[in-house]
Amino acid sequence: MRLVPLLLTLWVSAVYSGSHSLRYYYLAVSDQSFGLPDFSRVGFVDDIPIARYRSDTGRNEPAAQWMKENEGPEYWERQTQVLKGHEATFKYNVKTVMDRFNQTSGTHSFQRMYGCELREDNSVRGYSQYGYDGREFIALDTERSVYVTTVREAQLTEQKWNSPEVNKPEIDKNYLQNICIEWLKKYLSYGQAELERRVHPHVRISDHQSDDATELRCHAYGFYPREIDVKWVKNGRADVHSEAAKEILPNPDGSYQLRVTAEITPSEGDSYACHVEHSSLKEKLIVVWPGPNKDGNNMGIIIAIAVVAVVVIVAAVVGFVIYKKRDKKAYKKTASSETASNESADSVKA
Numbered sequence: 001m002r003l004v005p006l007l008l009t010l011w012v013s014a015v016y017s018g019s020h021s022l023r024y025y026y027l028a029v030s031d032q033s034f035g036l037p038d039f040s041r042v043g044f045v046d047d048i049p050i051a052r053y054r055s056d057t058g059r060n061e062p063a064a065q066w067m068k069e070n071e072g073p074e075y076w077e078r079q080t081q082v083l084k085g086h087e088a089t090f091k092y093n094v095k096t097v098m099d100r101f102n103q104t105s106g107t108h109s110f111q112r113m114y115g116c117e118l119r120e121d122n123s124v125r126g127y128s129q130y131g132y133d134g135r136e137f138i139a140l141d142t143e144r145s146v147y148v149t150t151v152r153e154a155q156l157t158e159q160k161w162n163s164p165e166v167n168k169p170e171i172d173k174n175y176l177q178n179i180c181i182e183w184l185k186k187y188l189s190y191g192q193a194e195l196e197r198r199v200h201p202h203v204r205i206s207d208h209q210s211d212d213a214t215e216l217r218c219h220a221y222g223f224y225p226r227e228i229d230v231k232w233v234k235n236g237r238a239d240v241h242s243e244a245a246k247e248i249l250p251n252p253d254g255s256y257q258l259r260v261t262a263e264i265t266p267s268e269g270d271s272y273a274c275h276v277e278h279s280s281l282k283e284k285l286i287v288v289w290p291g292p293n294k295d296g297n298n299m300g301i302i303i304a305i306a307v308v309a310v311v312v313i314v315a316a317v318v319g320f321v322i323y324k325k326r327d328k329k330a331y332k333k334t335a336s337s338e339t340a341s342n343e344s345a346d347s348v349k350a
Helices: 065-070 073-100 152-162 168-190 314-334
Strands: 006-009 020-029 039-045 048-054 059-062 109-118 123-132 135-141 146-148 202-209 214-223 228-234 256-264 272-278 285-289
Touching: 020 073, 020 168, 039 073, 039 168, 048 073, 059 065, 059 073, 065 168, 073 109, 073 152, 109 168, 123 168, 135 152, 135 168, 146 152, 146 168, 152 168, 202 272, 202 285, 214 228, 214 272, 228 256
Parallel strands: none
Antiparallel strands: 006 123, 020 039, 020 109, 039 048, 048 059, 109 123, 123 135, 135 146, 202 214, 214 256, 228 272, 272 285
């Protein structure tokens, strides 16, 4: 679904290396033809699942060991009760939207994705989108503080949610700007060792010859965190256009991989190199293409010999520890209300 971002600036006391995000995915289905529960919700910090809820179990449960170790039974029970309310709303909404589309049967789904990001420069980005059957239904435009849609069947929802009586845009915007970020920082303190680890990429380059062109391939793999920039550069200056989509894929061990290809017609005197930038590297990694590989076979593995940037900022460590200890008691005093929940308030019907 299309992202409608909220870009804010928020200065925080702790220092975090890299960018981090807290995201939630909701799904309600009209029937269980595909073995899916009526309602489910999964929460992620970065790309790591931290909690799961399913209507067939009726429980919000930890999905990461560090969540289980740092939050007790009261937390999981409180969030279970909040999600039971969301479950009822989402089941109602999927039926309501089916009626809007004049659908009386079949398997249909109503989704929501929302979350916030805390970037390395301490800027914040948030988003909230709803979908129906995998297509955008309605999304939050935080610059104008309104929910917007281009779908005729969502116009009634748009009018209702934007009304002064409901005021859903302001409620969700406040959650994204304040509550979501505070929960993200708390979870970062729990899973710091895993979330802030740095693993440098290995790089392999190869080429494939055809009659009139050469395809260059640069494969970066085994790196963590996910954010990386990989590109081909000609003569040390000009970026080489890549036709293929730069899709970062996960590995079974929790690391990531990315392959970038570029089609060229080499001329005498031209040089090509794969440039790799990642938070684990002190300097940009440059792997030079030595020239056409006549037998067309893989040129072999070039392991990036790079110094991993181990940035230990005392302020960050102290900030995490103080924040964690200080908030343990303070949180218990405020978290009994729904607005203090790590879940966005989502009891508004479509």
